[in-house]
Amino acid sequence: MSEVKRLLKPVPPGGVIGIIGGGQLGRMLAMAAARLGLNAAIYNDEHNAPAFQVTPLQIAAAYDDYNMLTGFAEICDAITFEFENLPSASIAYLASRKPLHPGQRALETTQDRLTEKNFVRSLGLKTAPFAPVSSADDAAMAFDKLGGPAILKTRRLGYDGKGQAKVTSAQEAMRTFDGFKAAPSILEGFVDFAFEASVVAACSLDGQFAAYDPPENVPAHHILRRSIVPGRLSKGQADEAKAIARKIADALDYVGVLAVELFVGKDGALTVNEIAPRVHNSGHWTIEACACSQFEQHIRAVAGWPLGDPTRHADAVMENIIGSEAHAWESLARSGAIHLYGKREARPGRKMGHVTRLKRLTK
Numbered sequence: 001m002s003e004v005k006r007l008l009k010p011v012p013p014g015g016v017i018g019i020i021g022g023g024q025l026g027r028m029l030a031m032a033a034a035r036l037g038l039n040a041a042i043y044n045d046e047h048n049a050p051a052f053q054v055t056p057l058q059i060a061a062a063y064d065d066y067n068m069l070t071g072f073a074e075i076c077d078a079i080t081f082e083f084e085n086l087p088s089a090s091i092a093y094l095a096s097r098k099p100l101h102p103g104q105r106a107l108e109t110t111q112d113r114l115t116e117k118n119f120v121r122s123l124g125l126k127t128a129p130f131a132p133v134s135s136a137d138d139a140a141m142a143f144d145k146l147g148g149p150a151i152l153k154t155r156r157l158g159y160d161g162k163g164q165a166k167v168t169s170a171q172e173a174m175r176t177f178d179g180f181k182a183a184p185s186i187l188e189g190f191v192d193f194a195f196e197a198s199v200v201a202a203c204s205l206d207g208q209f210a211a212y213d214p215p216e217n218v219p220a221h222h223i224l225r226r227s228i229v230p231g232r233l234s235k236g237q238a239d240e241a242k243a244i245a246r247k248i249a250d251a252l253d254y255v256g257v258l259a260v261e262l263f264v265g266k267d268g269a270l271t272v273n274e275i276a277p278r279v280h281n282s283g284h285w286t287i288e289a290c291a292c293s294q295f296e297q298h299i300r301a302v303a304g305w306p307l308g309d310p311t312r313h314a315d316a317v318m319e320n321i322i323g324s325e326a327h328a329w330e331s332l333a334r335s336g337a338i339h340l341y342g343k344r345e346a347r348p349g350r351k352m353g354h355v356t357r358l359k360r361l362t363k
């Protein structure tokens with residue numbers, strides 16, 4: 001444990017946890033904070049933030065507005081963030097004023113796909129084959145080296161399939177790179193996996209580690225459709241997934257919840273796709289199926305509290321409510337535990353809420 005970590009005192013009930021980002025993750029974090037007798041303050045760059053609806057402590061300002069960041073830091077006892085595409089200088093600034101978790105190192109490592117992949121490899125973990133691409137010529141060379149099909153991904157700011165495209169020839173790789181306005185990218189070899197999974201885990205300030213059972217994740221149109229626990233992972237694979245999360249967390253001196261997205265190969269091998277330094281969509285089922293949800297767990301960790309029990313007491317299927325599906329809220333509400341994020345406009349591809357359906361525990 002680092003000296004800095006040892007010196008930090010827990011935030012007592014009544015204290016304020018600052019959350020940068022006001023989407024549904026910030027909203028569910030704020031609700032979890034309230035349950036623990038803590039207050040959440042939300043900082044978001046737009047006025048209509050789902051998380052603003054659940055706490056009176058809110059600031060709407062740009063993520064690099066240092067006057068507003070200063071005021072925000074003043075009212076907070078500890079700070080965290082709900083998404084990783086933030087200016088790292090702003091996070092460093094906030095961290096110089098108040099305890100901030102997970103720290104800048106975790107943010108910077110995971111903000112850039114190339115840095116992230118090199119980091120994962122340096123731990124001896126498996127990734128898809130990849131090559132950096134900073135010019136159209138690089139794109140063609142990378143394709144020739146990796147073979148097709150492959151996926152071109154921008155190094156930064158991609159999510160839910162944005163900033164990535166499958167390519168099947170060197171020419172297509174070049175054209176796609178130009179289409180990305182020559183943004184620094186990586187080309188990734190296509191992994192012919194059996195299915196996708198993820199592991200959500202947490203580390204506390206005093207070095208406790210807790211991992212949730214890894215769900216199987218089913219995507220549709222590049223967006224998570226559902227998470228199923230237990231999925232098709234064997235006990236051995238589930239244990240390996242948890243060990244991967246621990247290795248990554250230890251190397252980043254991590255405090256808070258993190259998620260690791262995995263491909264489960266036809267040969268059973270686990271490949272790391274992506275690390276999210278935050279609570280994750282594939283962990284929403286923990287609200288109903290575990291004694292301590294990923295949201296409460298993250299708030300506990302950031303506040304310097306002991307971690308809660310991640311044990312699963314039911315089988316669960318979490319299904320996202322996407323775009324116009326939200327219009328069917330009545331029948332969805334009948335079918336399970338419904339969470340709606342308070343978003344007014346049901347745009348295509350927008351995550352509007354989710355439903356979790358529980359079944360008796362099988363394993």
Ligand code: AMP
Nearest residue numbers: 128151159160161188189190191219274
């Ligand atoms: P990402 O934005 O990297 O999480 O990718 C989004 C989705 O694209 C993943 O969940 C996979 O379904 C698919 N995908 C990403 N990278 C690869 C890959 N190297 N091989 C096969 N499918 C991939």
